[in-house]
Amino acid sequence: MADEALFQFLHSELIQYIYKSGGSGETENGKRVTKLETMGFRVGQGLIERFTKETPRFKDELDIMKFICKDFWTCLFKKQIDNLRTNHQGIYVLQDNSFRLLSQLSAGKQYLEHAPKYLAFTCGLVRGGLSDLGVKSVVTAEVAGMPACKTLWQGCS
């Protein structure tokens, strides 16, 4: 439990640090989200490199996605993705009903506007992980009510 908390606390500190400086306009906020996403991307790449050292090759995109939903998500957040849907045309929707990095915020809609900064790093993690597995993608996230989170992954390859 405590080492999971270590990541959560450090993640919060990083967000606070990035959001402390500079202006508060939409452009500024966009830049911050991009920074967090880029950091997540690099970390995701590094993690997948270590994590898949002993893993046999993946059969196809669906196989990769199952790995992300089960093994990768469990490694990151100690739980699997709760629901996975796809349109079989390269779009995948991963739903986590109790996303760990939102669990520090109050449940409900009160702090909904703060959600994007808590999601950006993880979007980057997924995009970086996928990139290292040879899948170029766009990863976005949405929250309708805390602490549930949907991650939309759109393949670009």
Next chain:
Amino acid sequence: MADEALFQFLHSELIQYIYKSGGSGETENGKRVTKLETMGFRVGQGLIERFTKETPRFKDELDIMKFICKDFWTCLFKKQIDNLRTNHQGIYVLQDNSFRLLSQLSAGKQYLEHAPKYLAFTCGLVRGGLSDLGVKSVVTAEVAGMPACKTLWQGCS
């Protein structure tokens, strides 16, 4: 292993981010080290709060220090402190012969000048943890050769 790597990678990203901006003078570097230390302090406080919820009260300072060397260090770095010495007058020296956050750097003396930025957050972690246990302290670290690290903890209470 992978969740430990998650913390290590995020820690590296944070350092890179903090060191990317601003000047390169000694004052600037000092400020950066302080920032990292302060972040570590807050994370250390949070961790100890969670970690000691179920722990019985500590008998004395030595008891606290044993907890830091064993349980806290293991939670952070998956290993115990290798050596602990004290002058019995409030100074404790904790030695880790293979400090995880230095293991990414090459062994030897080549990158010794970069060591302080990889130690500051952890000094803060220890100081924050101790502070939450009622011990005011000054925590410094020194490296004679990678990846060994000595943490000097001087009680101030």
